[in-house]
Amino acid sequence: MSDERERADVAMTTTTGFDESVLNDALRRAVRAPSVHNSQPWRWHIRPHGVDLYTDATRRLPRTDPEGRDQVMSCGAALHHLLVALADAGQGARVRRLPDPDRPFHLATIEPAPDVDVDIDAGLVDAIDRRRTDRRPFRAWPVPPESTGELAAIADRFGVGLAVVTDPRTRHQLFRAIEEAGRTQDADPAYVAELAAWSGRAHGARDGVPADRAPTPGGIPGRMPMRAFPGEAPPVPVTGEPESAALLLLSTATDSPLQWLRAGEVTSAVLLTATRIGLAGSPLTQALEVGGTRTFVRDHVTGGAHPQMLLRLGWPQGESLPPTPRRPLEDVVTPT
Numbered sequence: 266m267s268d269e270r271e272r273a274d275v276a277m278t279t280t281t282g283f284d285e286s287v288l289n290d291a292l293r294r295a296v297r298a299p300s301v302h303n304s305q306p307w308r309w310h311i312r313p314h315g316v317d318l319y320t321d322a323t324r325r326l327p328r329t330d331p332e333g334r335d336q337v338m339s340c341g342a343a344l345h346h347l348l349v350a351l352a353d354a355g356q357g358a359r360v361r362r363l364p365d366p367d368r369p370f371h372l373a374t375i376e377p378a379p380d381v382d383v384d385i386d387a388g389l390v391d392a393i394d395r396r397r398t399d400r401r402p403f404r405a406w407p408v409p410p411e412s413t414g415e416l417a418a419i420a421d422r423f424g425v426g427l428a429v430v431t432d433p434r435t436r437h438q439l440f441r442a443i444e445e446a447g448r449t450q451d452a453d454p455a456y457v458a459e460l461a462a463w464s465g466r467a468h469g470a471r472d473g474v475p476a477d478r479a480p481t482p483g484g485i486p487g488r489m490p491m492r493a494f495p496g497e498a499p500p501v502p503v504t505g506e507p508e509s510a511a512l513l514l515l516s517t518a519t520d521s522p523l524q525w526l527r528a529g530e531v532t533s534a535v536l537l538t539a540t541r542i543g544l545a546g547s548p549l550t551q552a553l554e555v556g557g558t559r560t561f562v563r564d565h566v567t568g569g570a571h572p573q574m575l576l577r578l579g580w581p582q583g584e585s586l587p588p589t590p591r592r593p594l595e596d597v598v599t600p601t
């Protein structure tokens with residue numbers, strides 16, 4: 266769609282924009298979304314009629330995320346956080362995703378609407394501030410099927426597949442795929458340099474993965490392979506207990522930036538709902554970032570559907586972790 270045509274559409278459909286304080290509060294919550302390496306790869310442009318979401322090309326991670334999938338999924342998670350926060354204020358929103366095929370970095374246009382979308386659960390708003398990526402080992406208690414069933418039903422409403430991988434052989438195959446992808450990435454000096462640049466961050470950093478959020482070292486029975494972020498793992502009170510984690514694999518029928526955005530929205534919906542239940546989670550995307558292992562997962566695990574996100578969920582142990590840092594809104598929001 267041309268800019269001119271888009272402007273015309275907007276003039277026809279919208280007369281007023283969002284209430285300023287409602288939108289500011291929603292944007293503050295949107296940027297709490299998880300993002301690959303905490304790169305926060307989003308830009309928001311406030312317009313008289315609403316707000317536009319763009320990817321920030323300067324925050325691409327070309328060696329970790331060569332296709333830009335993780336980047337768009339991170340923005341999708343932020344979009345879902347925004348819609349939940351707007352809904353909590355009683356504000357509906359009309360979203361046009363990828364409104365201009367010639368400008369794939371323009372991910373969404375969000376405008377006020379009279380009614381909140383039935384698939385946006387305003388009750389998730391409190392989970393936004395409590396959710397953390399938790400790389401500590403989980404407790405030995407299994408995640409009940411009612412909980413994973415609730416998460417699968419949410420994904421289904423968004424048109425995204427969610428498989429709960431319980432078959433031991435398939436889980437083993439996925440663990441091996443993550444390890445193989447990790448070996449491929451670690452053999453690439455540019456990947457290693459990129460990971461080092463975005464992690465091991467000291468207190469006071471505004472982005473990147475903090476040094477005190479490294480994964481707990483291996484050796485725990487049932488533990489899934491994790492990305493080797495450098496630094497110190499947070500302490501865990503229960504040691505030696507085997508980990509019981511649910512493994513959730515999100516997939517889409519086609520593979521396009523629109524589907525990546527939707528998968529990011531579902532990632533947010535799943536992680537926030539899990540937080541509300543009392544579960545913790547961490548994304549594990551390495552096997553889906555490397556071509557060979559991604560193809561393996563598609564052909565042998567998702568039955569030809571395109572794998573987009575792998576999530577590990579379980580019962581957390583220890584104190585809740587402090588929030589990871591974010592850039593101030595002034596750095597990511599362009600006013601009208």
Ligand SMILES: Cc1cc2nc3c(=O)[nH]c(=O)nc-3n(C[C@H](O)[C@H](O)[C@H](O)COP(=O)(O)O)c2cc1C
Pocket residue numbers: 297298299300301302303334335336338339342396397398399400473474491492547548549550551589
């Ligand atoms: C698309 C995407 C991919 C991610 N991949 C991984 C991963 O492979 N391993 C990991 O430990 N965390 C992964 N994360 C989690 C981020 O590192 C985390 O969201 C970020 O550091 C901010 O921390 P927070 O989620 O606690 O706010 C991923 C997050 C997203 C959105």
